[in-house]
Structures are given as structure tokens and as C-alpha cells.
Amino acid sequence: MATVLITGTSKGIGLSTALTLARAGHTVYAAMRNPAGAPKLQEQASAENLPITISTMDVDSDASVESAIAAVYKAAGHIDVLVNNAGVERNGSIEELPLADFRAVMETNYFGAVRCAKAVLPHMRQRRSGCIINVTSVAGRVSTSPLGPYAASKFALEAVSEALAQEMKSFNVRVAIVEPGIIDTPMAHNIEKPRPPSLYPQQRRMPHYFTASLTNPTHPNLVAEKIQSIIESGTWQLRHPVGPNAEPTISKRKSTSDEDYVALQASDDDTWYTVMEKSTGLAIRPRE
Numbered sequence: 001m002a003t004v005l006i007t008g009t010s011k012g013i014g015l016s017t018a019l020t021l022a023r024a025g026h027t028v029y030a031a032m033r034n035p036a037g038a039p040k041l042q043e044q045a046s047a048e049n050l051p052i053t054i055s056t057m058d059v060d061s062d063a064s065v066e067s068a069i070a071a072v073y074k075a076a077g078h079i080d081v082l083v084n085n086a087g088v089e090r091n092g093s094i095e096e097l098p099l100a101d102f103r104a105v106m107e108t109n110y111f112g113a114v115r116c117a118k119a120v121l122p123h124m125r126q127r128r129s130g131c132i133i134n135v136t137s138v139a140g141r142v143s144t145s146p147l148g149p150y151a152a153s154k155f156a157l158e159a160v161s162e163a164l165a166q167e168m169k170s171f172n173v174r175v176a177i178v179e180p181g182i183i184d185t186p187m188a189h190n191i192e193k194p195r196p197p198s199l200y201p202q203q204r205r206m207p208h209y210f211t212a213s214l215t216n217p218t219h220p221n222l223v224a225e226k227i228q229s230i231i232e233s234g235t236w237q238l239r240h241p242v243g244p245n246a247e248p249t250i251s252k253r254k255s256t257s258d259e260d261y262v263a264l265q266a267s268d269d270d271t272w273y274t275v276m277e278k279s280t281g282l283a284i285r286p287r288e
Contacts, residue, residue, distance in 0.1 A: 002131075002231055003076045005029045005069070007059055007116060008086030010038030012185035013135060013220045017083060020224035022050035026231070029072045029079075031057035031086075059086045059112030069119045078127065081231050082120050084113035084157075085135040089187050091146045093200040102149045109153035114160060124173045131174040133227055134161045138181045138246050142253045145202035145265060147191075165238055176230045179250070181243030182210060184217035201269060205284075208273075212282040218243045245280070252279060 004021055008014040009030035018030040018041055028051060032038055035054050045052040053075070057068035072079060088108045090101040113134055124130030139147055140154030158177055165175035182188055192210040195203045226242045229235075241247045253261065264275055273285040 001025045001027065002080035003027045003029070003072075003078060004081040004083060004231070005031065005072055005079050005116075005120070006083040006085055007031045007057060007112070009041055009054070010034070011040070012187060013180065013183065013223045014083075014085040015041050016220040017085065017224040017227050018052055019044060019050070020221060020228055021231070022052045023048070024228055024232075026051070027076065028052045029076070030054045031059075031068055033058045059116060060107050062115065065112075065115050065119055069116070073123070078123065079120050080129070081131045081133065082116060083133045083135065083227060084116055086112055087135070087153075087187070089147075089190060090149050091191060091203070091206070092149070092195070093146055093198055093203060094148055096198060096200075097146075097149060102152070105149050105153040106156070109150070110156040110160070113157055117164065121168070121173075125168070125171045128172045130172075131176065131231060132161075132164065132168075133176045133178060133230055134158075135178045135180065135223070135227075136161070138179055138241065138243075138249050140177070140179060141250050144206070145200065146195075146198075146206055162238065169236075174230075174234075174236055176235070176237065177239045178223060178226055178230070179239060179241045179246055180223050181241070181246035181249060182213040182218065183220050183223060183243055184214060185220055188214060201272075202265060205269065205272060208284050208286050209276065209280075209282070212280075212284045213245060215282075248280075 004026050006014055006018050009018045010032040018028050022028045030052050035056055042054050055068050058064040088105055090105050117132055134157055136154045136157050139151040140158040143151040161175055161177045168175055192207050194207055223242050226240055277284050
């Protein structure tokens, strides 16, 4: 059984992953920014007597990451697996979204993951053992307005993960990228919410796509089970799409030219809804 540190465990994928791994017998250190404000994991862990220790960690902060990870090493002696799951979402057109929102998603989704990885890499390299799992998104492979700022952070994490995998392979440290599609999480439901009026139609259409996708929701346990499989199987596979719409979305983008993809996303509402409904099988078009 492994000693696993997971970031972003207050809800969604992180919470499900902590519970799934602990129920499987792994020792879990579950990090979140504000444990007092998110008691669900602690309550469930106590009710089931699970091997979960909850700690305060803000992945945006060098000092917080250093202190929290040092405490794990002091308590456990080593970290076998780091699951970089902490993430935030911002969406809007490039013109209209404040620059601070671009910085926020990069700080948490990209620099936060890099910050945590750098804290454990020397130990894993010296032990010649370990696994780093970075949770990105289908948006780390496919960029669609108005999720450009979020996609940029996930594209960046995919790139650094691929480079890290090259560096760590000779030290027997595995790196894996988990790419969830649309999962039934608070983040997905936030994207589903209507947005303020915009000059750009993409901001109005994306919530309809998420609403349609979430009518038949995919539970975050599916992602948690994929993470468990990566840990326990010893696989060296780099990328792992998860969810019913993940691989189809990535494959469709691969088979579409850049120009055709841009043209579709820039098309009028009727064209966009017609094409998207045909390709996804979802009733995306809003009903009057």
C-alpha cells in the first residue's frame, strides 16, 4: 500500500480520490486550503475509520506547500504518490476577462502543481521510487472559448508533465496525466451557470453544452478509480482520458483541421448548435 498526498480534496474529484484510495487501504494525506470550511471529508473518514489525515495547504504559497509537505514527511517518512488535483476555473472572452483571472488559474493549476512536484521530486529521485499524477482536463488538449484561460493553464500543466516524465524515467519515478471530461463536480456546475452578457456568443453557448452533458452525470468516482488504477498497476502510460466524452472529444479535435475547428467555434448559433448536437448526441440547443 502507498502513502499518497492529494491536493484539492475539499470537494469533487479530490474528495472522491481521497476516499477511494483510503478505502483501498492506502494511507492518504488530504490537503486543502481551508479544512474548517469543508468538513465533509473529515466526517466521512471518521465515520468509516479511514486512514486519512487532513492538512492545510494553499498550493499558491511556497511557504504553505513547504510546511505542509514537510509535515507529511515527518509523520510518514516518505511520499509514494503525489496527486496534483487542486484547481480553479475562470471563463470568459480574452478581451473581457480581467487579467487577474488569467493569473489566478495559472497560479493554482500550473504553478501550484509545479510547486508541489518540486517539493517531492528530490526525495523520489533519491529513493528511485515514486509516482506523480497531474490532473489536467480534456481542456488540456482541446481549447474552446470561453474556457481559454482555464485551457491555457491545463495545456501548460500537460507540457510540463511530459517534460517531467522524460526527466524522471531514469530514476524510476512515474509521471501520469489524468484528463477528465465533463464530470459531476461543483466546478462543472459553475461553468453550467448562465454568464453575464458578452460581446461573444461562445460565452452564452458553453453553459448550454455543460447543462446537456450533466443531464446524465459522470460521478467523480470514475476519475478516482482511474487514479487508483494508475497507482496500483505500475503503468508507465502518460495520458489517461477519463469519462464518456473525454476520448471522443480529443479524437474529434485531432481529426479536425485547426481552420475548421476555429470556424465551427466562431460560427453563428444555429450552425454551432446543429453541428454540436449531431457530433455529441446531446440536446444542447436551449428550449424556449
